[in-house]
Amino acid sequence: MFAVLFVIVNRGAYQGFFHGDELDNIQWTRYLSPADWLRGLLSLKYYPQNFRPVGHFYFNLMGRWAALDFRWYVLSVHLIHLLNVALIWRLLRTRFSLPAPAAAAGCLLFGFHMGVFDALWKPMYIFDLLAAACSLWCLLWYARGDLAGRLASFVPFWLAFKSKEMAVMLPAVLAAWEFWLGRKKWKPLLPFFALSLALGAQALLVNVTRNSEYTLEFAPAAIWKSLSFYAGRILLVPYAGLGVLAAPWLLRDRRAYFGISFFLLLLFPMLLLSRRLFPAYLYLPLAGLAMVGGVAAARVPRIAVAAFFVLWLPFQHASLRAQRREALSLADENRRYVSQVREIVRANPEATVFIYDGVPAALHSWGIAAAVRYFAGRGDLEFHSAEQRDLARMLRQGSGVVLLSWDPVHRELQALARAPSQPEASYIRMGRLAPVWQLGEGWYSLSGHFRWCRPYATARLRRPPGTEAFELEVNMGPPPVRQPIEARVFVNGEIVGAKRLARGSGWHTLRWPVKAGPPGAAWVEFRVEPPFVADPVQPLGLAIGAFGFVGGQQP
Structure with a gap:
């Protein structure tokens, strides 16, 4: 019984x-x-x-x-x-x-x-x-x-x-x-x-x-x-x-x-x-x-024992129901993530590097690594957080990479894969499926349609033939307008452009001409002065929505 x-x-x-x-x-x-x-x-x-x-x-x-x-x-x-x-x-x-x-x-x-x-x-x-x-x-x-x-x-x-x-x-x-x-x-x-x-x-x-x-x-x-x-x-x-x-x-x-x-x-x-x-x-x-x-x-007396359990058992059941709701909610997140990981791993058998951007609360990074290894049936895989410093320098350009991007609101896992022979992006728009393996040092986690960087951040882009300009979209935040900052952009060590922007002035799309140069890999640097210091451990530079090489007429 x-x-x-x-x-x-x-x-x-x-x-x-x-x-x-x-x-x-x-x-x-x-x-x-x-x-x-x-x-x-x-x-x-x-x-x-x-x-x-x-x-x-x-x-x-x-x-x-x-x-x-x-x-x-x-x-x-x-x-x-x-x-x-x-x-x-x-x-x-x-x-x-x-x-x-x-x-x-x-x-x-x-x-x-x-x-x-x-x-x-x-x-x-x-x-x-x-x-x-x-x-x-x-x-x-x-x-x-x-x-x-x-x-x-x-x-x-x-x-x-x-x-x-x-x-x-x-x-x-x-x-x-x-x-x-x-x-x-x-x-x-x-x-x-x-x-x-x-x-x-x-x-x-x-x-x-x-x-x-x-x-x-x-x-x-x-x-x-x-x-x-x-x-x-x-x-x-x-x-x-x-x-x-x-x-x-x-x-x-x-x-x-x-x-x-x-x-x-x-x-x-x-x-x-x-x-x-x-x-x-x-x-x-x-x-x-x-x-x-x-x-x-x-x-x-037995009547006292019976009275105790008449009070104690409903109290325990109420506690069970409260804890059950949270447990099943966390379980649903994990089940969705792992079931989607199974399909992603099967669809990308050549991938050797997995980058996770967002993690279900009860799964943790080691749970993601375990699930991928379990379905892949191999232990020679690399795992990195999207917030890890300097992914672009750490990862081999010829390796197969998969980005696992978790949307906690819709409880959905999206994946972006790069085959070993696939060229890198020349323009990156921040979103769930942005190629974060091209981001270098100084980047934070995704915040909606933009990603904060530190006062100094780097990235690697592919410069296509016929490149005429470099474009940068930044979110300076809603009003009121506050102190201005100076944002400077460098490509392969040479300055491309600089712009004074006021915090609180909304979205800006900036475009600067670039000198003629050979196509191929290019290192981009973002430098911001002064930084926005809400947290001394995590100083902020720019909230970047997109950046990259573009063609067409100069502004």
């Missing part, structure tokens, strides 16, 4: 689609051999690149079996979640000796908690679900109290760590079990702690030399930032989750003390990652709060 209700409530997840991280994992795990998996699984080495053999093996299997059919990924996520609910049920019934209604209350808290919505809708968090399954399995075996159970628990402990690094705290959880509910036998824990310390020490040594979003931060302000974030996800009310810390002391039950210890110990590594705050990271620690909830349900 629980499983059926869960699937019905979360049926919208099957309409979702992959995010960038998921596509990246599906794409690169295809190339690992069985020896790579076995080596990673058995190695005592900490991987700074976050290679997690158990979770990445999942993506390898699913990628081979389900390809990009998102529904199968969601089904597997839901099955593993339901397995974790079953493990919590067994733990509460057999190790906590709770009656069935109380155990069901704990499972309900865990199973329908929308604070971890992403973990139930996005395959990327399979690492957290697998770590939870292995951790609960480890605890169930260890809590048997006999030698066979302790020996058997070491296998899921190792798999939990190879699923996600937060399981490094699992030996401390087992120690908390011994202290609160066990026989206080500490020697069986020595192998667990030895392995955990060895792996943890490696992580700390890497942390000293690493400065990224995975850097552990021990400053009180950073820890408080993480704590306040996760406290707001426990009850879906800012800071309210801090109140659950008082529950064990109100219940005065050793089982509740263990549950809160489970929660805090497994949350601790996440508190040190203040630059990576994701609600789904609460998934495994939340199992500890489910234990506390089960104990509370056994200690208070």
Whole structure:
């Protein structure tokens, strides 16, 4: 009954689609051999690149079996979640000796908690679900109290760590079990702690030399930032989750003390990652709060438990609906982009360079690269942002290039391809399908019908035979008229023309004659003084709508 209700409530997840991280994992795990998996699984080495053999093996299997059919990924996520609910049920019934209604209350808290919505809708968090399954399995075996159970628990402990690094705290959880509910036998824990310390020490040594979003931060302000974030996800009310810390002391039950210890110990590594705050990271620690909830349900009147869920379940469902709208909107963007990428890649098999101009919010640049590589079936491809400095000098003129231009308003992906033998443009009009590979340094992203450049910007054009003039269209913005600037244009190092323009004076079309010269590649420079400095990091020069070589009469 629980499983059926869960699937019905979360049926919208099957309409979702992959995010960038998921596509990246599906794409690169295809190339690992069985020896790579076995080596990673058995190695005592900490991987700074976050290679997690158990979770990445999942993506390898699913990628081979389900390809990009998102529904199968969601089904597997839901099955593993339901397995974790079953493990919590067994733990509460057999190790906590709770009656069935109380155990069901704990499972309900865990199973329908929308604070971890992403973990139930996005395959990327399979690492957290697998770590939870292995951790609960480890605890169930260890809590048997006999030698066979302790020996058997070491296998899921190792798999939990190879699923996600937060399981490094699992030996401390087992120690908390011994202290609160066990026989206080500490020697069986020595192998667990030895392995955990060895792996943890490696992580700390890497942390000293690493400065990224995975850097552990021990400053009180950073820890408080993480704590306040996760406290707001426990009850879906800012800071309210801090109140659950008082529950064990109100219940005065050793089982509740263990549950809160489970929660805090497994949350601790996440508190040190203040630059990576994701609600789904609460998934495994939340199992500890489910234990506390089960104990509370056994200690208070059933009418109080029923009243709590009458209020709590609708609140969770309202949260699910709010998050579902955003998730499906992002999924629709990604699905449209990736489906169009499939056709673009198939239509341009000779392309070796892909330039992306605009990215769906949940796809990211690595998701674009993964999708292109997946459909192309090759890894020797280059990827560049349209805002990357000096694309014209970076790219080989003879290479096949494809521009992927994303329109976020209409959710449409357009492509402009240049075959290796195709000549370059002599005139560029800024738009979704402008040949950005001819832009050099100093350009920003597209803004409607123009593109801002910096006070100094360059581009490469093809100068055709019979060229008579150079044309420049600029948008100086709407009134009021403000300070004037001087714009100068150079071709192959020689000045072509200069013009004083007032900001706020609207659109201008400028044309200057050019000296006779041989046809071929020509470098164009734009120089603007003084710059418009709204942001010191991004000074602005001109808002250019079009530029290039033209023929005809001079003005």
